[in-house]
Amino acid sequence: MSATHRILHDLAHCRAGDKGDTSILSLIAYRADDFPLLVKQVTAEAVASHLKDIVRGEVTRHVLPKLCALQFVCEHALGTGVTTSTALDTHGKALSFALLAMPIELSEDQPGSP
Amino acid sequence: MARHKTIRIGCGAGFQGDRIDPAVILAAQGRLDWMVLECLAERTVAMAQLRRLADPDLGYDPLLRARMQALLPLLKRNRFRLISNLGAANPLAAGRQVIAIAAELGLKLKVAVVTGDDVLDRLEPGTATLETGQPVCEFGTPISANAYLGADAILPAIATGAEVIITGRVADPSMFLAPMIREFGWPLEAPTLLGRGTVIGHLLECAGQLTGGYFADPGRKAVRDLAHLGFPFCDVGADGNGTLGKVAGTGGMITLATVKEQLLYEVIDPGAYVTPDVVADFSGVDLIDMGEDRVRVENGTGSARTGTLKVSVGYRAGYIGEGEISYAGPNARARAVLAGAIMHERLHHDLPDVRIDLIGVDSTHRTDFGHPHDPYEVRLRVAASGSTRELAERVGLEVEALYTNGPAGGGGARKFISERVGIVSTLMPRDQVTTGVVRMSTDRQLPQAAAISPPPTPGRT
Numbered sequence: 001m002s003a004t005h006r007i008l009h010d011l012a013h014c015r016a017g018d019k020g021d022t023s024i025l026s027l028i029a030y031r032a033d034d035f036p037l038l039v040k041q042v043t044a045e046a047v048a049s050h051l052k053d054i055v056r057g058e059v060t061r062h063v064l065p066k067l068c069a070l071q072f073v074c075e076h077a078l079g080t081g082v083t084t085s086t087a088l089d090t091h092g093k094a095l096s097f098a099l100l101a102m103p104i105e106l107s108e109d110q111p112g113s114p
Numbered sequence: 115m116a117r118h119k120t121i122r123i124g125c126g127a128g129f130q131g132d133r134i135d136p137a138v139i140l141a142a143q144g145r146l147d148w149m150v151l152e153c154l155a156e157r158t159v160a161m162a163q164l165r166r167l168a169d170p171d172l173g174y175d176p177l178l179r180a181r182m183q184a185l186l187p188l189l190k191r192n193r194f195r196l197i198s199n200l201g202a203a204n205p206l207a208a209g210r211q212v213i214a215i216a217a218e219l220g221l222k223l224k225v226a227v228v229t230g231d232d233v234l235d236r237l238e239p240g241t242a243t244l245e246t247g248q249p250v251c252e253f254g255t256p257i258s259a260n261a262y263l264g265a266d267a268i269l270p271a272i273a274t275g276a277e278v279i280i281t282g283r284v285a286d287p288s289m290f291l292a293p294m295i296r297e298f299g300w301p302l303e304a305p306t307l308l309g310r311g312t313v314i315g316h317l318l319e320c321a322g323q324l325t326g327g328y329f330a331d332p333g334r335k336a337v338r339d340l341a342h343l344g345f346p347f348c349d350v351g352a353d354g355n356g357t358l359g360k361v362a363g364t365g366g367m368i369t370l371a372t373v374k375e376q377l378l379y380e381v382i383d384p385g386a387y388v389t390p391d392v393v394a395d396f397s398g399v400d401l402i403d404m405g406e407d408r409v410r411v412e413n414g415t416g417s418a419r420t421g422t423l424k425v426s427v428g429y430r431a432g433y434i435g436e437g438e439i440s441y442a443g444p445n446a447r448a449r450a451v452l453a454g455a456i457m458h459e460r461l462h463h464d465l466p467d468v469r470i471d472l473i474g475v476d477s478t479h480r481t482d483f484g485h486p487h488d489p490y491e492v493r494l495r496v497a498a499s500g501s502t503r504e505l506a507e508r509v510g511l512e513v514e515a516l517y518t519n520g521p522a523g524g525g526g527a528r529k530f531i532s533e534r535v536g537i538v539s540t541l542m543p544r545d546q547v548t549t550g551v552v553r554m555s556t557d558r559q560l561p562q563a564a565a566i567s568p569p570p571t572p573g574r575t
Binding site: 009013014015017018019020021022024026028030053054062064066067069071073079084086087088089094095097098101 | 244245323328329331334335371374375376377378379380381382383384385397398399400401431434467469471473477478479480481483495497498499534536537538539
């Protein structure tokens with residue numbers, strides 16, 4: 001079976017939140033049918049690898065089947081946090097779309113679009 | 115109390131600078147029983163404390179006057195009650211201002227102010243911070259320390275019959291939970307009910323972020339009439355389940371997708387969301403789309419609250435200096451990169467954390483994921499922290515000097531300077547935090563001399 005390469009933006013939506021130096025990224029499937037694929041491919045390790053230039057600490061994943069959602073808790077992600085960071089986006093508010101830029105493999109029988 | 119009774123709680127502000135017009139629409143047409151204004155972010159109290167240090171009559175929310183002038187006449191006409199944390203670092207001064215504004219508007223008003231969140235005098239310098247485990251004192255001299263109070267601190271203020279309840283630092287969902295506890299007579303030892311109420315409070319607390327704000331992504335997630343975004347309310351039942359909605363005709367939308375994004379927003383552990391009232395569990399929540407911008411929220415749960423309160427500690431963290439300048443057209447990126455290298459060379463001896471960003475390239479995500487591109491225009495941003503204002507100001511001066519001392523074709527230089535307040539968190543045993551209520555009234559221009567403190571309850575303080 002051949003696979004096509006897409007990005008998470010095609011399958012899911014995300015909102016970023018922050019607590020101190022921790023960035024919290026939700027990942028919510030548009031369609032329940034795509035959720036198993038997200039669970040399989042978008043592991044904590046895969047997200048840590050994708051965000052390696054941004055997140056310096058651990059990435060923890062929570063699976064929320066009732067919401068067809070994953071929650072990623074990324075530690076040491078905001079360069080000391082909202083109040084003392086010199087970065088432009090001190091809250092990491094825009095990191096939602098950094099996660100959504102992550103490549104994902106779709107098999108042909110999984111068209112995956114919202 | 116009848117089991118079928120519901121109460122309607124609306125959210126008229128989701129952050130300190132939030133828009134006022136949607137709150138006015140909620141107040142005028144929302145048929146609310148309660149309105150909550152959430153105006154206090156993590157560091158807002160510390161910034162407010164700096165204003166209070168400069169003037170003891172200040173330190174409350176700078177938009178208090180505008181919000182109250184817009185909402186108090188509607189509150190009196192439509193007979194809802196209002197709870198807000200816009201007292202910030204000076205809830206008593208905020209209460210007096212609300213009374214003064216009501217008097218100016220010719221309104222009779224009763225206000226109750228919740229006190230006791232300020233615990234700076236009890237903060238142990240050696241207390242470990244939650245962020246790093248280092249003692250609080252290693253971060254600098256604390257300028258503020260505020261405990262996140264819970265619904266139990268707000269209930270005595272509600273019991274006074276006041277129409278406006280002003281607090282300083284309280285947990286955001288607690289402002290929504292307190293009226294539910296009051297109206298339904300929930301015991302404070304009913305974690306399932308408190309967990310459900312906390313789910314609803316958490317969903318409402320960011321106002322427009324539930325109704326389609328911060329959601330639109332053209333081509334993927336359409337939101338109708340975002341320019342006229344309406345704010346949310348919830349019809350809550352005695353079982354703690356509720357139905358979210360907004361005023362008909364306002365912009366935005368409430369769908370399963372908008373509610374899911376907000377349910378998970380800023381939640382570190384969806385199975386254990388710790389507030390002063392309860393450890394709420396969001397993982398089993400059922401969301402049901404009822405159509406027409408209504409979503410039913412059911413089956414949150416929770417377990418008993420912890421023995422400590424979170425305390426947010428603010429400390430002076432010097433100044434941040436920033437400068438920006440734009441390059442556009444042929445070779446824009448290369449000229450911006452050269453300018454950035456020059457800025458680093460000129461500044462890093464005195465300002466070792468100097469940061470160079472290329473806006474339009476990699477500034478927002480702090481990376482371009484290894485896919486460099488040459489945009490038509492690039493804005494160079496230089497930022498550094500300095501222990502003094504003068505030191506931090508060097509950043510902007512050096513960026514401005516790129517006009518005649520840097521690469522060709524720079525334009526639109528701007529410089530900024532801001533004082534920084536750092537925030538760390540710690541935990542404090544509940545028995546070290548004593549809360550109280552001060553009543554104020556337009557009938558009696560001065561606040562009552564003695565504060566009313568709730569009686570200490572064994573096992574709950």
